[in-house]
Amino acid sequence: MNTDRFNMEAAALAGYTSADAVEHLNTFEPADAASLLAVLPQEQAIEILEQPELQNAPEIINEMRPNVAVRLLNEVANDRLTDIFQELDETSRARLISGLDHKVRIAIQKLMRYPERTAGSLMTTEFVSVPGDWTVGQTLDLVKRVQGTRETVYAIYVLDPDNGTLQTVVTLRRLITGEPDDPVLSVAQTDTLVTVSPLEDQADVAHEIRRHNMLALPVVDESRHILGIVTVDDMIDAMIEDSTDDALKFGGMETLDKPYMKIGFFSMIRKRAGWLAALFLGEMLTASAMQHYEIALEKAIVLTLFIPLIMSSGGNSGSQATSLLIRSLALQEIRLRDWWRVALREIPTGITLGAILGAIGVIRIIIWQKAGFYDYGEHWVLIAITVGFALVGIVTFGSFTGSMLPFILQRIGFDPASASAPFVATLVDVTGLIIYFSVAVAVLSGTLL
Amino acid sequence: MNTDRFNMEAAALAGYTSADAVEHLNTFEPADAASLLAVLPQEQAIEILEQPELQNAPEIINEMRPNVAVRLLNEVANDRLTDIFQELDETSRARLISGLDHKVRIAIQKLMRYPERTAGSLMTTEFVSVPGDWTVGQTLDLVKRVQGTRETVYAIYVLDPDNGTLQTVVTLRRLITGEPDDPVLSVAQTDTLVTVSPLEDQADVAHEIRRHNMLALPVVDESRHILGIVTVDDMIDAMIEDSTDDALKFGGMETLDKPYMKIGFFSMIRKRAGWLAALFLGEMLTASAMQHYEIALEKAIVLTLFIPLIMSSGGNSGSQATSLLIRSLALQEIRLRDWWRVALREIPTGITLGAILGAIGVIRIIIWQKAGFYDYGEHWVLIAITVGFALVGIVTFGSFTGSMLPFILQRIGFDPASASAPFVATLVDVTGLIIYFSVAVAVLSGTLL
Structure with a gap:
């Protein structure tokens, strides 16, 4: 990018919302995106880095001068920072982590230990908590002071003043209704x-x-100490x-x-290729089934x-039934123990x-035969019967297996x-052929077979 | 339900969170659920009715005495109330709506006019707004007073004092950092x-x-008057x-x-049956394609x-490619104009x-032939070549069509x-057969065909 274009882009970005800025930065090479972030107002650069929609965050960080990167990363919410660090290669991670503030470093080292897709990996440690013997006024003062550095202050966690375990929560909307001298517990x-649990x-x-x-869900260890909170917007990203x-x-x-595209x-x-090849190998059983019935086919x-x-x-x-039951299980409308009701x-x-x-199939054969579109031979009625019954058997088997x-x-x-x-189609295909040929043998033996 | 069981259930419900109570009530007949709701503390009954997870809300309402139903419904958030009313039959709707408070009635009559699955049908009209010439203190007093009756007070909408159009928003976390005499706009x-738009x-x-x-998104008309807000939890339900x-x-x-199960x-x-029958009719083309190649088959x-x-x-x-592109389009990673890049x-x-x-298929034929599992005849090499090339053609066509x-x-x-x-499988099947037989004719003509 030449200097003119760079200055123009930087000026344009400064006027964008962070969501729009992220979308725009996604179209740049990481090196250019890094230079642009470095000249934006720090607060805006941090907000941009916090969006999980920013596609090349680790590559962009790699392209920045380490002191610039560390200055920004120190301010990024630490659940997001953990995600970025987890995607960095070993060398850059080691180089950058030593530059972070002590508190930030400890926090993300802890967060990085939780496996992916767990509450621990989603949570942020930047929440607000107060001892249970505080007043409403003390709590409100703390919230005012720290609200700029916390992901959410709408839920304030109240800890047991003796042992620090999580006692309850107070929402900001309720907190403001209290008198300054009331206990926060009121x-x-x-x-x-x-x-x-994490x-x-x-x-x-x-x-x-x-x-x-809920707007945020607290994550606690076995002794009920609060480790962090999962906020609703992080949860939405996880849901998507x-x-x-x-x-x-x-x-x-x-x-x-x-x-x-990336x-x-x-x-x-x-x-x-993995799944396609696995399905292909499974589907090869159809060729074996067909070989078995070759005489009948001839x-x-x-x-x-x-x-x-x-x-x-x-x-x-089968595919209908499977999609239906996957969703019902996911939404917990149906439990494992309900399988027999479903069956x-x-x-x-x-x-x-x-x-x-089956009825549609039989009608099709009758029309084609009678109208002279095609001649299914002298035993066409038996063939229609075979197709009709085979369809009943196969669709029943498909719905049952799929569910x-x-x-x-x-x-x-x-x-x-x-x-x-x-996968369902492959499971059903082999059995479907066997059902079809078994019906054919039963109906047609003595005539065609 | 006998009286003992009823009293036991009612006592148990009173101790549940509203989510647990909803799950429990879903296991009862509407008449029993209605009697239980009628004896619960009013606040809890309202909270339960507000959960979209309550499966038979309209039936339950129908089973209640009208004066009980109206007393509860007057307090239910009006976006949820609209959903319930939309599922009631005409008669009950008319009977109940006349009992509602004037303000509630007007609000839900307005909301019911918006088509399903639009911002208008999701929004609530219970939000907080203040004129732009108010102070922080005035705004905070209003929030304290109304917070019990609003779905969210974390976003407060600031209106132009002259013409009432939406000017900006102030979050509660920022509002509490202001001095009482500061203008709310500060x-x-x-x-x-x-x-x-709605x-x-x-x-x-x-x-x-x-x-x-965002925690809430304002819905405005053409002249920028605020009609309502869509809150993040209503949006999550819509997403699911x-x-x-x-x-x-x-x-x-x-x-x-x-x-x-319901x-x-x-x-x-x-x-x-609709989709299955439509797919079946489409798939009938495979029978026609097969008839066309009957001589070759014989x-x-x-x-x-x-x-x-x-x-x-x-x-x-095809199914792989379709699922991939549906998601990419839904997440707006790819736009319509990118179709040729995808192709x-x-x-x-x-x-x-x-x-x-194709390679796996050819190897399978070679192994079966050489090991004597099956004899594909003297032209088995040509048959292996046919299968291999047909697979390249069909998988390419499947991926292209599916995408x-x-x-x-x-x-x-x-x-x-x-x-x-x-649908994709049906589209690809007919063409797949034609590709297969065309390759067969090209490779085998003069030998087998």
């Missing part, structure tokens, strides 16, 4: 306080925050990440850590015409849906959302 | 205020709230609803308005063995993935998330 929440899964954290409509992962998994992909060609191939080539139609109907009904619903549902498709798969995965300790549409 | 936000789609509202990490709908649509289902058998059939029955394998590979690669990536990606699967479909849907005004895995 305006505190009287309900049981909802807390999570190793709680982020999906469960999201569930709790949503269930109780989770639902993206689930959507990709359902499509039969590994999850991606970068936006589509992923290199070969990592994209790696992310996609005698009644007309049967092959309906193979794709019948297989896909099984896959489609008892899916079997009649499958039979009904199969009968509808049970998420339960089985959850039971054996996997995420039910690992059940993908292609 | 602590107000100086950045441009983000607003939306007809904005809820997905875009969610995107703005997330982008700017949207991602559930998207997940179901991707599985090839219509969206559901109730949890799995949907009647026949409405479940209706929700699923001559080379060995070709049929690989039909399921090849078709499913096309479907799987330029997906074609080489598809060729590479197809070559990988373009969300763009096409968005271009013609549909939601890209309407592209389902079964």
Whole structure:
């Protein structure tokens, strides 16, 4: 970038909201983005670095002069700072961490120890807490003083003055209704306080925050000392990440850590080839099943015409049922122990849906035969019957298998959302062929077979 | 429920958080839930009715004596009240609405006019606003007085004292840092205020709230008068609803308005049969394609063995690409105009993935032939070549079609998330068969064909 363009861009950025500035900076190379951040007002540069939407934060930090980087990073919220440090390579991390303020360094070293996607990795240690023997006035003064350096001050945590354990919470809206000399406990929440442990899964954290409509959820250790809080906006980012992962998994992909356009060609191939190849190997069983019925196929080539139609109907009904049950389990509308209720619903549902498709299939064969579009041979009525019954069997099997798969995965300790549409289709395809040929042998033996 | 059980349940509920109480009430019949709500402390009953997770709110209201219902409903936040009223039948709605306080009635009649899934239908009219010539002290006094009746007081909207248009916002955390006699504008936000129109789609509202990490987003009319605010917790519920709908649509289902177990058998059939039947009709084209190649099939029955394998590979690669692009478009990582960049990536990606699967397929045929598991006949080498090249063609076509479909849907005004895995598979199946047989004719003509 030449100097004119640089000055122009810097001036433009200064007038943007941080969300817009992030979007604009995402279009630059990290080196240019680093130079631009260095000349922006410090407060704005910090706000930009705090957005998880900034795509190349670690690369941008790497391109900055270390003293500039450290000056900015010292002020970044420490949950976000931890995320940035976790993506830096070992060398830069070591170089930068020594320059951070002592307190910041201790905080992020602690945060970096929690595994990804846990409450501990999402939380910030920048919250407000006061001893339970303080007054409303003392608390309000503290909030006024520290509000610029805390992610949220709308929930203030009240600690036991003797042992420092978490006692309760007071919201800022309630705090301001108290008289300055009232004890802070007089305006505190009287309900049981909802807390999570630092190793709680982020999906469960999201569930709790949503269930109780909280702005922040405290994270406590076994002795009920508060370690940090997960705020609602960090939780929203985690939710979006989770639902993206689930959507990709359902499509039969590994999850991606970068936006589509930022992923290199070969990592994209790696992310996609694994599942495709695994499904391909599973699907090879269809070739074996077909080989098994080769004699029947030779005698009644007309049967092959309906193979794709019948297989896909099984896959489609399975994919419907799986997507339905994955969501119901994720939203906790249904529990693991309800599997048999679901089975008892899916079997009649499958039979009904199969009968509808079977009827359409039979009508199709009758019309084509009668109108002379195609001649299915002298036994066309039996072929229509075969197709009709096979569809009932396959759609029932598809609905049943598709609905049970998420339960089985959850039971054996996997995420039910690992059940993908292609996975279900592959499971159903082999059985679908066997059902089809078994029906054909039963209906057509003595005539065509 | 007998009296003993009833008293026990009522006593237990009184000790629950509202989230737990909602979960417990969801297990009761509406009539019992209504009796229990009527005996709970009024404040708790209102909080319970405010949870969107309460599954039968309209039925419960219907079971209450009208004077009890009206007394509670008058205090329910009016965005939630609107949702409940929208689900009531015409008669109960008319009967109850006349009993509501005048102000509440006017508010919900206004809110009910906005279409579902818009900012207008999500917003609450219970926010705090002050004229721009007020002082910090006056504003704080108002907040203290009204905080019990407002969904949020953390954002206070500042209106132009002359014409009442929305000027800016002041957060409660900043407000408390001001001196009582300072003008409220001295602590107000100086950045441009983000607003939306009442007809904005809820997905875009969610995107703005997330982008700017807001706790509430103001909704304004054309002349910039504030109509209401969308709070972050209402937005989270809307996001979950949207991602559930998207997940179901991707599985090839219509969206559901109730949890799995609460949907009647026949409405479940209706929700699923439509798409299944439509896909079935589309998939019938495969039978026509097969009929077209019947002569080839008769001559080379060995070709049929690989039909399921090849078709499913096309479907799987298409489903991967579709899920990937639906998410990228939804997260606005990619815009409509980027379609050609995506096409330029997906074609080489598809060729590479197809070559990988093709190689596995060829190796499988070689092993089976050489090890004597199966005899593909004297032309087995040509058959292996056919399968290999067909896989390259089909996976490339699948990845390309799957990636373009969300763009096409968005271009013609549909939601890209309407592209389902079964829909993509159906699209790819027919073409997949044509590719397979075309390759077969090219490679095998003069020998097998």
